[in-house]
Amino acid sequence: MNQRLTNMSKWMNQNQIEISIITSTENVFYLSGFYSDPHERLLALIAFQQEEPILICPAMEKEDAKASGWTYEIIGYSDVENPWEMARKAIERRVNKVSKLAVEKEHMNVERYESVSSIFPEAAFISAEEILRNLRMIKDEKEIAKIREACVLADYAVEVGCAEIKEGKTEFDILAVIEYEMKKKGITAMSFATMVLTGANGASPHGNPGLSKVKKGDFVLFDLGVVVDGYCSDITRTVAYGDITDQQKEIYDTVLKAQLAAIDASKPGAACSTIDRTARKIIQEAGYGEYFPHRLGHGLGIGVHEYPSLTETNPLLLERGMVYTIEPGIYVPNVAGVRIEDDVFVTADGVEVLTKFPKELQIIK
DSSP states (O other): OOHHHHHHHHHHHHTTOOEEEEOOHHHHHHHHSOOOOOTTSOOEEEEESSSOOEEEEEGGGHHHHHHTTOOSEEEEEOTTSOHHHHHHHHHHTTOSOOSEEEEOTTTOOHHHHHHHHHHSTTOEEEEOHHHHHHHHHSOOHHHHHHHHHHHHHHHHHHHHHHHTOOTTOBHHHHHHHHHHHHHHTTOOOBSSOOEEEEGGGGGSTTOOOOSOBOOTTEEEEEEEOBEETTEEOOEEEEEEESOOOHHHHHHHHHHHHHHHHHHHHOOTTOBHHHHHHHHHHHHHHTTOGGGOOSOSEEEOSSSSSEEEEEOTTOOOBOOTTOEEEEOOEEEETTTEEEEOBEEEEEOSSSEEEOOOSOOSOOEEO
16 A cells, blocks of 8 residues: 555554545545546545555546556446445455444535445444544655646746736736636646736635726735646735835735745744744734734645644644645725735745745836
8 A cells, every 4th residue: 555545544543443434535636646526426435454445436437546546446336326335345345343434524424424324323433634634734755846836837827917917907807818828838727716806806815806907006916826736836926006005015015024924934843823923913013913814824735725724823833844825914995905925845944935926016017
């Protein structure tokens, strides 16, 4: 078995868990190397303490699973077959009794829970989330290489967006060019729905792009990322179109100061809470504390939001191999919305900033 499956089996042995049924696309990919979004159909990886694992997928994806490098049993089912019944038979060939089984409780829906419960009515359900989050939190060199490549393309996407800013262009006009250029680079998926927000729309941290037009004196906020071989990037840059007010510039400078300070404070052994508070203190002292309503950052990898979570209450200590975002923001309605976000990798003595697009205030004429 690969090291990830070995680590999973070791955890199961330590906790006397006979089987784990993993059903999220991200975690199946992490453990198996097979990426699939089967929509409403079942995708599952079943792991054991000692026995070889099983992969369950729609029959039409069985050859894709083999091509991904999976060498163990694959149960491919048709749309008229019951995959849970097929899984039950395969499990019973490997273990005699299941008293504990691990599942992703946050991912498993009620219908699937009832299906598994009917097969193992006496089994206690254990959460698999924590072990998988902890395993995925520390990236190896291959993972870092993929994230680094995704960050290079994210930088380019922002560059493309900035070049498209012109009077009267809509958010959608600019967004469409960004995603078209990414397709030309071979990118099949963005990390999340690309955001291009202009003017007042930028003051909504999770605003929705639309037909709003760029005009002089606006900030234009880009929040985007791309997926490379299953791994995500995530960058935010805010640029000015034409001259801006003194208050808008003050807001920008405050966010940049907070972001740079948080990067400087990042190193192995520092607490997530300390990094968040470092940035938050600067924004609060500038008088904008109430306008910074979200955490400082989040882990990044197969998922665009992973562990660790950089909040002011999280005592978790940073470790070499973690990858996360640092993205303070200030959002003042009808004045300005500014966020600056980088992806960083924790090294032996600090962090490497993986996203490189310039952060100094850019004024596009």
